[in-house]
Amino acid sequence: MVLKRPILALTLLLAAAFAQSEKPLLAGGTLLTAVYPGDFGVSYVEAQPFARALGLLYWQDQGQLILGLGARRLRYVATPVPASKTALKKLVTAEQPPALRDGDRVLIPLRATSRALGALYSGSETSLRVLLPEATLRGLSHRVEGGRDVLVLKLDRDLNAAPAGAGSWWLLGLRAEEQVREVLGLYLSRVRFEPGPYGARLVLEGAEGWPVEVAYFPSEVRFYVGPRAQAATDRRPLVVLDPGHGGDDDGVRYGNLAEKAIVLKVAREAAQRLRRMGYRVVLTRDGDENPSVYTRAQWAAKADVFISLHVAGSPAVPPGPVLYRYAGSRADVPVFVARARTLLDRGGFQPVLRRFARSSSDVAALSDAVEEAFGRIGLSARRAETPLYLLEHAPGAALLVELGSLTDANDRARLSNAAQQSAYAQVIARAVARFLGGQP
Incomplete structure (x- = not known):
């Protein structure tokens, strides 16, 4: 009986260190939960559901993860939640709070991540909200280069493109009216924009059945349509x-x-x-x-x-x-x-x-x-x-x-x-x- 009291006291101490309040979080149109590790006033959210809610590229491996929005890449190294409440406070209140590994979950600092992505962050005593502002198409150009069509979309912010069927892509978060652009390309004949629930759907008429590569640059997305030109001479590995x-x-x-x-x-x-x-x-x-x-x-x-x-x-x-x-x-x-x-x-x-x-x-x-x-x-x-x-x-x-x-x-x-x-x-x-x- 003498040995049980210190163990119980340690268990209660650790539980107090990890105590955290919660708030509902609306990320895009998805309801998630924000937590406050140690109750130090710094909000965190589970990384993968947050990325899915905002249409972000997501990669995780052991102690690190990457969030991607167009050309932007946020890389976090996940730090195990420390046993000491003092150490936890030092982590979460730092100028650049790290990601935290809590069991099978990886939590990321909500405000710092939102700022790095250019997302809008707001909160009250009862709830939080994070959303990416609607993107706007500022320009569209086409050229033929290296035997392929190159379609360049100029935007007012970074965004991700996701496949939406043969020859079409979702431009996640893009606000665009239904329109058609004629294109005189090697493969492309027309480009269509269609409003949709996730943003605008880009249809590349003539790209069906041909390889399409997507490349991201700051506030710009490029689509390369057609097979790459074959190297003519050098056959070395x-x-x-x-x-x-x-x-x-x-x-x-x-x-x-x-x-x-x-x-x-x-x-x-x-x-x-x-x-x-x-x-x-x-x-x-x-x-x-x-x-x-x-x-x-x-x-x-x-x-x-x-x-x-x-x-x-x-x-x-x-x-x-x-x-x-x-x-x-x-x-x-x-x-x-x-x-x-x-x-x-x-x-x-x-x-x-x-x-x-x-x-x-x-x-x-x-x-x-x-x-x-x-x-x-x-x-x-x-x-x-x-x-x-x-x-x-x-x-x-x-x-x-x-x-x-x-x-x-x-x-x-x-x-x-x-x-x-x-x-x-x-x-x-x-x-x-x-x-x-x-x-x-």
Whole structure:
């Protein structure tokens, strides 16, 4: 009986630390619930339902998540809710409150997220409301470029486009009257706007049956209609290195160390090494800019080998390098674009498809090569899976490689050291060359 009282007291203390009031939240047209962790006056909301309610792109993996609105990307690292109420208060009342992991839920700070998205936030003593203002079309232009039609929509804010059937897309949140524009394109004949419940429906007449790519830029959406022009001469394997983040998105930061700068240095040197070996290499960014996830995915779709470089920043993630491969619905289905995946799953056209796509065993072979290369510099790499959008759309052998964690002192020392950054670059170059059959 003597032992039960301290345990009961601790249980009551923890319950008090996590006590939180709630308010109804109207996000767009969806009723959600906002919570106040620790009752410190800072509202939070569960991330995934909030993203769905506002029509945002959403990606979550272990300790991090990304919300997307057109060209805008908000990246959060989810911090486990601390046991101490003092520590919880310090987190939620910070100038930039972090996301919180509460069991299976990830909560994001409502006011800060709304401000970053350009959403309207209002509240009273009884309820809260967040909505994205209606978007307005400011201009439309068309051109033919690289054997494809390019339709450019100029807007007064960022928005997302979602497929709405063959040759049509929902422009979520766009206010547009019903109208028709004639287009003299290679594929397009007319463009129609139709009002709908989620915004405006854009119908691309003539695009049915042809590939359509969507790219986002600040307050702008572009539609590329038609197949890409085929490369005429160079048949060497294409290696695409994707240094994550960039521009306004630092990625993980620890003091004066920023993820975006570390991975760019490693990617640049790895690219130089591979080019000297005779490989074709492209960087998704070669400076301090932040290409959209769709632009990166377009490069991933061309690559024989695609490697996205990142650094971890959550204390919940163990130190050391991690090799992420795409987690598909079935382990034996190769990783490439949806149509090819479907055909391979049916068992036909194998010799043809293998000319354009790598199988899951090839991805495993690339992982083996990277793991072996890390071993040469004394590091042991772990393996994991992720449903990352970029890897899903990569027809070649594709990995996301986390070089280490900035929250671990040993990893941090390596990641901030120029000689060690060069060693990481050698790991990537050696592994790619071994996978493609070269001599590292």
